Amino acid sequence: MPAIIKHWSFSRAAALEECPRRYLLHYVVPRAPSDLVPESVQRNVLFLRQLKTLPMLLGTAVHQAASRWLESCAQGKPLPLKSLLDESWHFIERSVAFSAAEHYLYRDEQAPYYTVLMEHIYRIEITDAYMGRLYRKLKAALRRLPAWPVQPVAGGMQGPRLVQSEVLSAVERDGLALWFKLDALFQLESGQLLVVDWKLSEYNPQRDLLQLALYGTYVAEQVAGPGREVVLANYYLSNGKLVRHRFTSKLAAAVAGYVARSVQQMARLEETFFSGKGLAAQPPEWKAGLCTRCPFRKLCFPASGKPAVNPDC
């Protein structure tokens, strides 16, 4: 692996696949010397890369709720859906309430909960109808939290016992740290370990399987030990679909190959960037749909409307 890349994650790989310039802005510009990227641009990047969108907050709320639900089931006192829903919605509403465009106080240590929403920066109106849709999505997702911890299901997955939830960890490979956050790990009555990844997004079989394969690699190496089978599953909270796979050496090789290709692309791009080209290594290219949702669009296309960045920057 090229030494220039020390950290890898699916988010980095996704940024690179979607737009190499976005990858540079988000992951490389903050550590660039000022002769390559002016400090004013760097400050704006540091601000813009922290922006959240309401769908991102929804994802955070659902993952937090799922973890709380599993922990409560593991303790034998499953939380009622209503209280999970109220707490999650309160989290979203509070983030919106403290996110008006003028609240750049998010940097204030006294108010760490301030969120800067991309919707405000790009003057997207947060209407009651929009919030209503978000609430219905949240409710539908929480209703689909799995019944397995409290109610055995058919198909060989009886009696899962929670081992860990919300595990942030890394797998080391040749000096490279592959970072991930695993949603939940269960032990089945059969002794198998079951890795579950909650999904709010659309079904994307290839991407979702590769992600599971990385979690499977971690569990097989650091939790299961030799001879213990690892089973992987995506649980789609948008429609209740459960997709299971056995973790095999073929899957482990597939994710290793994907990581290697991704790291090579990152290294090539970074080498060009640090060789003196800076952001010119990857000039902006307008991609309908992608650029309109991108936090960096006013940096790439400054003439495209009102200023997007913190005026204090």
Ligand code: SF4
């Ligand atoms: S605005 Fe478009 S070109 Fe610029 S970083 Fe974002 S996706 Fe890439």
